[in-house]
Amino acid sequence: MKAEAARRERDLLESRLPMVEIFETVEGEGTRAGFPTVFVRLFGCNLRCVWCDTTYSYPPAEAEFTMTIGEIVRQVEERYRSAHICLTGGEPLLYGERSAALLGALCGIERIRDVHVETNGAVDLRPFLETVSSPKARYIMDYKLPDSGENDNMAHGNFALLRPQDEVKFVIASERDFDAAVETLRAFPTKALPLFSPVWETMPPARLVERMLAAGLSGVKLNMQLHKIIWDPAKRGV
DSSP states (O other), X not given: OHHHHHHHHHHHHHOEEEEEEEEEEEOOSSTTTTSEEEEEEEOOOSOOOTTOSOGGGSTTSOOSEEEEHHHHHHHHHHHXXXXXEEEESSOTTTTTHHHHHXXXXXXXXXXXXXXXXXXXXXXXXXXXXXXXXXXXXXXXEEEOOGGGTOGGGOOTTHXXXXXXXXXXXXXXXXXXXHXXXXXXXXXXXXXXXXXXXXXXXXXXHHHHHHHHHHTTOTTOEEOOOXXXXXXXXXXXXX
């Protein structure tokens, strides 16, 4: 039985995943914003948000290369020094058992303190919470509001699964999105920290703060994207 489990684990570590890039920079948003972080970006996404800023991470673009889980872990261990990892995409949980195996393997790197997974709200988190037991693993669920065009695909059961160490992000592009985010939090209570992130072109940060204060959202955190302030918003690898 143990031998069979060990063989299965080895097979998973040798399985391949389609990749976009691995790079090191500072985390741009959420509660770990500003910390040096290794980004592991997988290729592929099951959504097509109208304002997506990583369209190179899903078809009709193609995966730039593939890597085994073992190769990904070795590159993170040997090339970089950060103690934080962001597992992102695309949608990094798109590959089920392989995604869970990668997450567990990244958590197994001794120096790593935190592995946060940027997931899009349309993937059931229960299998991953049940499979990956490491306290290093956290989930940042990017709940898609009406202006994204993908609100109907959200898995609302995830709200009850999220824990205090997790986060739920709402990208707010309009007054309608703001109202929908407030209503969603009312309808689906969660232990995760809510983050409100402005789409600057249509929801200026100052206006979003006004709405948050007027609504008395004392438990919601404004989420500014540092990487878009520091670098050109279209720049990759930062």
